[in-house]
Amino acid sequence: MKKFAYVVLTLAVLAGGGFGWLASKKPQAAPPSDIKVEVTEARLERGRYLFEHLADCEGCHSPRDWSKYAGPVIAGQRGSGFEFPAELGLPGKVVSANLTSDPETGLGAWTDGEILRALREGVSKDGRALFNFMPYEHYAHMSDEDAYSLVVYLRTLPPVRRVMPRSELIFPVKYLVNDLPRPLSGPVAPVSKADKVKYGEYLVTIGECKTCHSKLDKGVPVAGREFGGGEEFRFGDLLVRSANITPDNETGIGTWSEDRFVAKFKGFSEMTAENAPPMNQSNFTIxxxxxxxxxxxxxxxxxYAYLRTVPAVRNAVDSHPQPGTY
Ligand code: HEC
Ligand code: HEC
Incomplete structure (x- = not known):
């Protein structure tokens, strides 16, 4: 689950009389390519890595068990869609799609080109603009090879027959989204691992770390607060604030060594949907x-190498405030 990378409501658009125009505007869209992605074992594994781990597609596109730590995906329903709770404060009803291979309710009847276009250019099979809470503007930086790998993996998601309702955005967001999709300008080359910082930046982009870890204004990180944490996420009675992951020594992770950073993540590697502890206010996280x-x-x-290069932001965050104090 992630938060609002949604539309900046530019008053300029409204004031400039551009609004009526947007209401009738069709999104900028290139026809889907007629590519047939070749299936290889390496692509299948890479696609799984992106879907289940780095990009966490499944986190937004699956029902999850929020009674357990970090909300594991519910077995047998992976990728079958999710309606986001109203208290997240999204602009209207936001529903992620069923991505399983079911031909009627999932992506089973989509062509590879249609999936690629939705993923990186923000246009659905029927030509409608997708709401950019689905982070297609960031996925536009995804290499062709990674995008193809996701297509290969998605084809193997066991079909789940589940009709998801359409997202219904409020006015004026529902019209403003028409102006967001952009066709790719050409092939997207992979970022070389040899440049550790650049490669780290790529991973952070695909992993959407910035959206959750920055104070947001209408879904967009506030300038100068990037990675400084403090954004609040509510789920029922529970609230968590994202951590400051900038190199600030006192309020961020400036004093963390690379090994400590790795160990923090690896500390959860034995945790599974089955053995995850119960979640409550003292450990609530998304x-x-x-x-x-x-x-x-x-x-x-x-x-880690990339995060060392972002400007330090001084912002002390209490991620798990005591009940009654928020
Ligand atoms: C932050 C949450 C989020 C993440 C992460 C996310 N999605 Fe989505 N996705 C959505 C939402 C919400 C929609 C529906 C948007 C709308 O209705 O306008 C969507 C729509 C889609 C669609 C279009 C489906 C349709 O019927 O039009 C595809 C394909 C898709 N996502 C694939 C992916 C893949 C693959 C990934 C991982 C690389 C991913 N998504 C990650 C939230 C997310
Ligand atoms: C869906 C929102 C979300 C996304 C996406 C996300 N985080 Fe977080 N992250 C949080 C929240 C909330 C916390 C604070 C609670 C906790 O520690 O679990 C946190 C905590 C952390 C911490 C612990 C910091 C500390 O001081 O203990 C690190 C490190 C971190 N995130 C790094 C990352 C990186 C790197 C990425 C991208 C690969 C990322 N996060 C993506 C929400 C998110």
Whole structure:
């Protein structure tokens, strides 16, 4: 579960009379490509890694057991869609799609090109613009190879027959989203692991760390507060604030060594949907510790290297405030 990378409501658009225009505007969309992605074992494994771990597609696209630590995905329903709770404060009813291979209620009848277009360009099979809470603007940076790997993996998701309602955004967001999709301008090359910081930045982009770990204004990180934490996430009576993961020595992770950073994630690698402890206010989190703890160590080290390069933000965060104080 992640939060609002949604539309900036620019008054300029409204004031400039652009609004009526947006209401009738069709999203910028290129026709889906007619590519047929070749299936290989390596792509299947890479796709699984992205879906279950790094990009946590499953976290947004599956029903989860929120009584247990970090909300493990409910067995047998992986990828079958989810309606986000109203208290998250999204602009309307936001429903993630059923991505399983079911031909009627999932992606079974979609072409590879249609899936690729939705993933990185934000346009659904029927041509409608997707709400950018689905982070397609970030996935636009996803390499072709990674995107193909996801297609290969999605085809293997066991079909779950489950009709998900359509998202219903409030006015004016429902029109403003029409202006968000952008066709890719060309092939997207992979980022070389040899440049540890750049590769780490790629992982952080696909992992959507910034959206959760920055103070947001209408879904967009407030300038100068990137990775400084403090954004609040409510779930029923529970509340968590994201941590400050900038290199600030006192309020961030400035004093953490690379090994400590890796150990924090790996500390959850034995936790499973079965043995996860119960979740309550003192340990409530939406950080995907189960999925991210399975990242390759090399990837965690690259993420750390990139996070050392972001500007330090001074912001002390109490992630788990006492009940009654919020
Ligand atoms: C932050 C939550 C979130 C994450 C992470 C996320 N999605 Fe989505 N996704 C959504 C939502 C919400 C929608 C529906 C948007 C709408 O209705 O406008 C969606 C829509 C889609 C669609 C279009 C389905 C349709 O019927 O139009 C595809 C395909 C998709 N997501 C694939 C993925 C993949 C693959 C990943 C991981 C790389 C992923 N998503 C990660 C929230 C998310
Ligand atoms: C869905 C929202 C969300 C996303 C996405 C997310 N985090 Fe977090 N993260 C949190 C929250 C909330 C906390 C505080 C509670 C906790 O520790 O579980 C946290 C805690 C952490 C901590 C612990 C910091 C400390 O001081 O103990 C680290 C490190 C971290 N996140 C790194 C990352 C990285 C790296 C990524 C991207 C790969 C990421 N997070 C993505 C929500 C998120």
């Amino acid at each position: 950080m995907m510790w189960l999925g991210l703890s399975r990242l390759e160590e090399e990837d965690l080290r690259a993420i």
